[in-house]
Each structure stands twice: as C-alpha cells, then as structure tokens.
Amino acid sequence: MGSYPEKIWFNGGIVPWQDANIHVMSHVVHYGSSVFEGIRSYETPSGVCIFRLTDHLRRLYASAKIYEMQIDVEPDILRRACFEVLEANGLRGGYLRPVAWRGLGGFGLSAQTPIEVAVAAWNMGPYLGPGVLEQGIDACVSSWQRMAPNTIPTGAKAGGNYLSGQLIAREARRLGFGEGIALASTGLLSEGAGENLFLVFDGVLHTTPVSAALLNGITRDSIISLARANGIAVVERDLPREYLYLADEIFMCGTAAEITPIRSVDGRAVGSGRPGPLTARIQQLFFGLFDGSTPDPAGWLEYR
Ligand code: PMP
Numbered sequence: 059m060g061s062y063p064e065k066i067w068f069n070g071g072i073v074p075w076q077d078a079n080i081h082v083m084s085h086v087v088h089y090g091s092s093v094f095e096g097i098r099s100y101e102t103p104s105g106v107c108i109f110r111l112t113d114h115l116r117r118l119y120a121s122a123k124i125y126e127m128q129i130d131v132e133p134d135i136l137r138r139a140c141f142e143v144l145e146a147n148g149l150r151g152g153y154l155r156p157v158a159w160r161g162l163g164g165f166g167l168s169a170q171t172p173i174e175v176a177v178a179a180w181n182m183g184p185y186l187g188p189g190v191l192e193q194g195i196d197a198c199v200s201s202w203q204r205m206a207p208n209t210i211p212t213g214a215k216a217g218g219n220y221l222s223g224q225l226i227a228r229e230a231r232r233l234g235f236g237e238g239i240a241l242a243s244t245g246l247l248s249e250g251a252g253e254n255l256f257l258v259f260d261g262v263l264h265t266t267p268v269s270a271a272l273l274n275g276i277t278r279d280s281i282i283s284l285a286r287a288n289g290i291a292v293v294e295r296d297l298p299r300e301y302l303y304l305a306d307e308i309f310m311c312g313t314a315a316e317i318t319p320i321r322s323v324d325g326r327a328v329g330s331g332r333p334g335p336l337t338a339r340i341q342q343l344f345f346g347l348f349d350g351s352t353p354d355p356a357g358w359l360e361y362r
Contacts, residue, residue, distance in 0.1 A: 065146040067139040067177040070131070072146045078176060085160030085171045090218030092159035093121035096313045099144055099179070100348040100359075101151045107348075107359035108140055108154065109313075110276050117276070118156055121214040122173070129158050131175050141362045143179045153182035153314065159217070185252075185314035186236055191341065194319035194333045195236025197250070197310075199299060200226040204271035206243035212271045219273075220252075227251035237310065239302065239323070242271040247297040253310035253318070254278040257301060258336045263292040264305075270296060277311040277344075280358065284343045290336070302326075307334030317341045 066078040086092045095114045100107055115133050122129050131139075140154050155178045160171040184190050202225045205212060210219060222240070230238030230251070239255065242248040249255050249272040256278075257264045263285055268274045282292045302308065306329045308320040317340055319333035328334075346352030347359065 063147040063149070063178065063180045065143060067143045067146075069174055069176065072142060078178075080159070080174065081162040083165070084162045084174075085165070085169060086217065088165075089160070089167060090216070090221065091125065091127075092157055092217035093118060093125060093127065094155060094157040094215060094217065097140065097154040097156070098182075098313050098316075099140075099149070099151045099154060102348050102359060103350050104359070105361055106144065106150050107361050108144075109347075109360075110280070110358045111137060111140060111360040113276050113279075113358075114313075115156070117215060117274075118158065121216055122158055124211055124214040125216060127158060127160065127173050129173055129175060136175070136177065139177045140179075143177045147179055149179055149181065151181075152179055154179045157217075182314065184316065184318070185312070186310075186318050190236065190318050191316060192333070194321035195310075196234075196322045196325075197237050197239050197308075197320045198230050198233060198235040198324050199302065200229055200238040200240045200251075202226050202229065202238075202240060204240045204242050204248040207269070207271060212273055213268065215273055223251040237315075237318075237320075240271075241299060244270070244296075245299075246270060247299060247302070248272050250310045250312075250315075253312040253315045256281065256309050256311065256340075257297060257305040258307035258334065259301075259305060261290070261336065263290060263336070263340075264297060264301075265292065265294055266297055267294045275312055277313055277316070281311055281317070281340055281344065283356070284352065285340065288339075288343060290339070302328075305329070307337050309333075309337045309340070317344055 068078040097114045161174040163171045226238040254275040302323040
C-alpha cells in the first residue's frame with residue numbers, strides 16, 4: 059500500500075485513518091466474521107469511474123446474507139461512501155475495500171453482534187507485482203485444496219475464506235512462484251489464491267465453473283461478456299490439473315490482478331512461455347473500457 063491514505067469511511071462518515079479502529083474483542087478478530095469487496099476505480103475520458111460498483115455491492119450484501127449478517131447501511135449510502143472516500147483522499151482511481159464485520163457485543167459463535175461497515179481506498183498497481191501484466195507470472199499448483207462445497211461457501215467473499223487463500227499464496231511465494239493455483243476437493247481445477255482462471259485451447263476460452271469451489275468473479279464475468287461480444291467462444295467447464303500443462307495460453311483475472319498472463323505452471327512453459335495473442339486481446343478489450351476504445355453497453359463504468 060506504500061503510505062496510508064488519510065481518510066476512511068467508517069460506520070457512517072469519513073474519519074482520519076488513525077481513528078478507524080475496532081475493539082480487540084470484536085467477533086471478527088476471533089472468528090473471521092467479515093464480508094468484503096475489492097473494487098477498482100479508473101480514470102476515464104468522462105471522469106473517475108468505479109467499475110461495476112453496483113454488482114460488487116450486490117455481492118457484498120449477498121455474502122452478508124449467507125452469513126446472516128444484517129447490514130443496516132443502505133446500498134445507496136455505501137455507493138456514495140465509495141465515491142466520497144476516493145474524493146476525501148484525492149484519488150483519481152485506485153482500489154476500494156468495502157468491508158462489513160461482526161463487532162463488539164456478545165461472544166460466542168452465534169452471538170448477535172452489531173454489524174459495522176467501512177470503506178477504505180488506496181492506490182494500487184498490479185497486484186501480483188510490477189510488470190506482470192506484460193510479462194506474466196510463473197505459477198504453481200498448491201499443495202492446499204480449496205474448501206469442499208459443503209464446508210465453507212466459496213461463493214461468499216468472507217474474511218475467513220482468505221485463510222485458504224493465504225495458505226495457497228504464501229506457499230507459492232515461499233517456493234519462488236508468482237501465485238498458487240488450487241484444486242477443488244474433487245481434485246479438479248478450482249482457481250488462484252485470489253483470482254479466477256482462464257485457459258485457452260485452439261482459440262477458445264475455458265474457465266472453471268462456479269461449482270469448482272471458486273468465487274464467482276466479476277472480472278471473470280466481464281471477460282466472458284467481452285469475449286462473447288467480440289466473437290470469442292467461452293466455455294465454463296470442469297478442467298483436470300494436467301490441462302494447465304497443455305493449454306496454449308493461461309491467464310488469471312480478478313479486480314486486483316486485472317488480467318495477468320501465466321507463462322509457466324509447475325515449471326512447464328505455457329505455450330511459447332510468453333503471454334499469448336488471445337490473452338493480449340482480452341487485455342486490450344478489458345483495458346479499452348477505460349480509454350473508451352471498448353464500448354460499455356451495460357453501463358459497467360459507474361460515475362458519481
Ligand atoms: N477468486 C478469489 C478467491 C478472489 O479473492 C477474487 C478477488 N475478489 C476473485 C476470484 C476475482 O473476483 P473479482 O473479479 O470479482 O475481483
């Protein structure tokens with residue numbers, strides 16, 4: 059993050075960064091009971107937009123619903139908070155982090171605690187490191203599997219899920235890889251530690267289905283729409299691990315990672331070992347949204 063931004067939207071208003079605190083006995087500290095979003099804002103020819111803000115907020119409230127967390131702040135207020143926190147920090151783009159959590163009040167797993175809400179914003183370059191969007195990363199398959207579907211729901215973007223992500227990402231970095239890819243409890247491919255996955259075979263995009271223990275990513279959805287609108291076929295399907303070694307191209311995607319090419323998996327080159335043409339085309343379509351070269355018929359670029 060570099061230096062901290064000055065302001066945070068915290069339980070209803072903008073406060074200085076150092077005042078946005080919670081009590082150590084808050085439920086979330088002990089039990090991982092938070093839900094959150096990661097959203098990017100981009101500067102465009104029409105001003106500063108927040109990408110698919112409505113969809114991200116919808117997912118935030120959906121994650122809360124799964125965990126029986128009643129967020130009393132209306133979506134419209136949170137929507138305004140996102141723009142306010144960008145402005146309060148003088149940001150013209152960057153990363154937004156709305157988060158809701160179980161606060162102080164009652165202890166025990168089923169305690170009816172207050173639900174608190176905050177939105178932070180800061181500048182963020184490419185999540186997986188400088189230059190990765192152009193050069194790609196070397197990935198590995200993790201020794202850690204994703205949660206089985208009847209354990210912790212991966213369709214909720216909840217704080218506790220990211221214990222799984224931490225094991226996968228930290229193991230990958232420790233072994234010298236740029237990111238880890240997890241298998242589901244079925245043994246089939248799931249997703250990256252914090253990214254969805256696309257493989258290219260013969261000009262067709264293949265991505266793992268929501269039943270493969272993954273978060274139904276908004277970037278993934280955007281890529282599927284952009285590809286289909288531009289005559290590129292996409293199939294959502296179960297994929298076995300070895301397809302990672304056979305694909306012509308692979309990329310990861312997510313709000314933070316944007317579209318990051320993968321140039322090798324487990325030491326085996328993906329295709330030529332360099333980011334491929336379809337990956338470049340998807341990057342061009344995606345980033346083209348923000349300079350106006352890709353049309354935005356669905357209104358994904360949201361302005362204040
Ligand atoms: N999977 C996981 C586990 C993630 O944390 C993320 C990032 N939120 C994604 C996929 C990608 O989702 P999105 O495109 O909505 O950011």
